[in-house]
Amino acid sequence: MAVEEPVTGFAVAVVREDGRWRCSALDPGALTELDAAITELGKLRSTGASFGLLAVDDEFFVIVRPSPRGPALLLSDAAAALDYDIAADVLDVLRVDPPDEEDDSVWPEGDLEILADLGLPGPELEVIVGEVDLYPDEQLQMVAQRCGFGSEFAKLLDEL
Template sequence: MAVKEPVAGFAVAVVREDGRWRCQALDAGVLASLDATITELAKLRSTGALFGLLAVDDEFFVIVRPSPRGPSLLLSDAAAALDYDIAADVLDVLRVDSPEDDEAIWPEGDLDILADLGLPAPELEVIAGEENLYPDEQLQMIASRCGFGDQFVELLDEL
């Protein structure tokens, strides 16, 4: 059995309870599998908003928002599914075929995933399509727009 190389990047759980935001690091092992990410987020149980922000290998990001009826998902670059298991997992759950090539970058999934937190779909689509930004920079923009930018940056500084 081959040992898989760990995936570079970071994963952050974001929780909003009683009007306050909290960010905490998730084990980097969750970057290898969507199931692992969903399992870790489920352990955090919250009465407020709960979602995960994953920056994978300086290539793309994933937003995972668990719910009783199944996770809402956004993959910033569908072509990442050609090279990364977690991106392929996201497309599988979304029932979207992997792209044929990796020439074009486009998001796949629920662009309204954070609309209730102040980030409408058109703005999220613009952020996801920013080819000149790294995923951590895109996620910082998302965090700032939703109102937890300071907590997010503080956590990244600790990682």
């Protein structure tokens, strides 16, 4: 039986209520299972926008936005599904086949408009995802800045 390496990174819940942003840490289990992330986010009773930002092993990120119709999802690198269960779960929910083992290009899969109503249009998010020289936490910091919760996000990451 293979011993799995622990997954590193962070999972952050972001909530906007009454015009104010709040960031909080999610259970680390949210980094390994999409269902765990969705369940954790579902516990955040909020009348405003709420979503999760997951940075996994300095390799890729996932944005999860629960809704009554099912979660909106964005995976920054579809090829991550070859090595990470959570990325494979995202592709499964999106009904997208994982890429071939030989394909080493990076492309996002999911809803690039996932945060458009919060000030981050799809084309801009696509540019951030395309910054392959940046680590996922740096990309998510750009997302946070663009949506207006950069300082709250940075403060939480400093505490983690």
